[in-house]
Amino acid sequence: MGIPDTGDTAWMLASAALVLLMTPGLALFYGGMVRSKGVLNMMMMSLGAAGVIGVLWVLYGYSTAFGDSVGGAGFMGNPGDFAGLSSLLDATYLADAEAGTDVSVPLVGTIPTLVFVAFQGMFAIITVALISGAVADRMKFGSWLLFAGLWGTIVYFPVAHWVFSFDEVTSAVGGWIANDLAVIDFAGGTAVHINAGVAALVLAIVIGKRRGWPREPMRPHNLTLVMLGAGILWFGWFGFNAGSAVGSNGIAGYAFVNTVVATAAALLGWLLVEKLRDGKPTSLGAASGIVAGLVAITPSCSSVSPIGAIAVGAIAGILCALAVGLKFRFGYDDSLDVVGVHLVGGLVGTLLIGFLATASSPAGVDGLFYGGGVDQLWRQAVGALAVIVYCGVLSLIIALALKFTIGLRISDEAEVTGIDESEHAETGYDFSTLRSSGGGLGTPRPDAATPAAAETVAAASGKEG
Amino acid sequence: MKLVTAIVKPFALDDVRAGLERLDIAGMTVSEVSGYGRQRGHTEVYRGADYQVDFVPKVRIEVATEADQVEKVVDAVIRAARTGKIGDGKVWVTTLDTVVRVRTGERGADAL
Structure with a gap:
């Protein structure tokens, strides 16, 4: 309880709004990449995630992620601690000079807890929305909403606790990855991107390929939407990364600069691969490179130098450009490359911290290349592996449970006609x-x-x- | 009466229209079409995956004219649309049995 810092609070309110904007940005990014007969469903999956997770977050999601660790195990927060946020509402919002009372609201650091709730809620929404790119054109909308709610509840909320809940910040005991393992994950390389990427891989395999994939061409129908979406994502990502400083301060500035330069390097890295391999640098490649760079710098923006960030971005841009071809080799229809961009990019960013972290950064830890040995590297690897295994198993259980009860896929006929018409009774254009x-x-x-x-x-x- | 149908590259439309307006023709109909001839399609690349685009965008221009004007119309189209590269298009001429103006009911050459 106390008086919030107005500067910090102002930046965090703005950051929360910036992160929310990423979800419609993602809807444009994904929507442009599908064929025109599925654009609305693609966008609706992002907005649907916002609907489901937005409500669950207030009911018990925030509490599961940031409540006091159940049994002190660091596995999940107590869903009852802040259920409905009601325990966060006992506050004096305005000072009263005559009565001699000052402002007193629940705080996380220097900002009101409710602002932190809002900020973290946006993370939960975008993480679930990211998964939808793997199941373009073929998933029942109702099944998607159920998947979003179940996956948020038993995968994202606990994993956010592991990674984002530090001891004595929102509650006495936080998550095991953040506190015991001491993984550096500033804004969510593990909890957001590796998590969403693994879920995308599992869901794409369980639901199966689109009819005709990869034999029939499934060209993106509107690359200008994709470019606009990528721009909005980059813009919103400043709230995601610099906002993760939870204050308007030097760490936010540090993360901000790295978010510019890593993304720029990744854009160039992706285009370089295309120029050498395919002959032409493409606009879809530039947009994809932007997202790959943003993903990789998400965990690492507080722990690598700006020069290190250029390396993180360039490596992510190059590796993700190569990784999007894996689905053709292994035959899984990850339609919009959530695996190739978010799982691979998240792994690149999370693991490179072990090499490129520098003690002169806000994180204050040296990686292998800065004389810190392999101590941080193995922590990063174990943290990433834990999220991959947990998310992989739980996502598989949820996906199979839905597949054999209400079903995941629309009918073949509906898929041929177009999912916009069959699931929403609309056409985009x-x-x-x-x-x-x-x-x-x-x-x-x-x-x-x-x-x-x-x-x-x-x-x-x-x-x- | 004859119907001249020209399939040309989309960017040639303005030049073709300008060329035809210098002749004594009463109007034209233009539509966006897709197709291929000897040019075949082309290949596009998205995230490293090749897509063969079989049908390329073209513009179809239709002009109904009196028989003695046909050669001039065809020449005008060819002059305007020719770049010398593969994919410039085609022009063909068909015979029209009759033409009726909807507003007045006029028939034949008067309706052109």
């Missing part, structure tokens, strides 16, 4: 004059019209009869 001119295919259904219009229709048909 209306360029055909036959649809929009008021005649032809655009005629309103009489039974859906207003009562007055329905009478007119009845009278008209009566006259004809």
Whole structure:
């Protein structure tokens, strides 16, 4: 309890909003990459995740991630500690000079706890939304929402506790990866990107390939949307990374600069691979390189120097550009390369900390290349491996449970027609004059019209009869 | 009466229109079409995966004209649309049995 720092609070409110913007940004990024008959469903999966996780976060998600560790084991927070956030509401919001009372609200560091709740809630939303890229064009929308809720509950909320919950910050005992293993993961290379990437791989395998993949061409239908989405993601990511300083301070500035330079290097790295391998640097490659760099610098932005960040970005851009080809070799339809970009990029960023971390950074730890030996490297590797195994097993159980109960896939016929029409009764674009001119295919259904219009229709048909 | 149908590259449309407007023709119909001839399609690359695009975008221009104008129309189209590279398109001429103007009911050459 206490008086929040206004500067820190202002930055964290802005950061939370920036991170939320990443989710519609991701919707554009993903939406442009699918064929036009599936663009709305692709975007709806991102917004659907925002709906489900936004509610669960307040009900018990925040508490499961940031409540006091159950049994002190560091495995999950107590879901009851902050259920419904009701235990965080006992506060004096305004000072009263006459009564002599000062402002007093629950704090995390120097900011109100509720601001921290909002900020971390955005992380939960985007993490779940990231997974959707693996199942483009073929997953029942209801099954997706259920998957989002179940996966958030038993995978993301506990893993966020492991990685983000430090002792004595939101509760007495936090998560084991953050405190006992002392992994450096500033903004979520493990909890967000490796986690989402593994879930994407499992879900893509369980749900199966799109009809015709990889024989039929499935070209991105709108690369300008993809470019816009990548730009919004980069913009929002400053809230994600610099906001993870949980203050308006030098660490935020450090993370901010690394988020610029690593991303720039990754963009160039991806284009270099394309130029050498395919002959042309592509816009989709630039957009993908941006995201790969952002993913890799997410865990490492507080622990590597800006020159180190260039290396992190360049390596991530190059490796992810190569990794997106793996799905063709192994035959899993990770439609929009969540594995190739987020799992691989997350691993690159998390493990490179073990090599490139420098004691002169805010994290204050030397990696292998700076004379720190392998101490940090093995911690990073164990942390990443733990998330991969836990997420892999639990995601598989959730996916199989849904597959054999309510089912994961839409019918073959619906998939051929297009998931927008079958799951949402909409189409993304209306360029055909036959649809929009008021005649032809655009005629309103009489039974859906207003009562007055329905009478007119009845009278008209009566006259004809 | 004849119908001249020209399939040309999309960017040639403005030049073709300008060339045809210098002749005594009454109008034209333009549509966006896709297809291939000897040019075949082309290859695009997305995240390292090749996609063969079989049908390339073209513009179809249709001009109905009197028979004695046909050669001039065809020449104008060819002059405007030719780059000398593969994929410049084709022009063909068909015979029209009749033409009717919807507004007045005029038939034949008067309706052009």
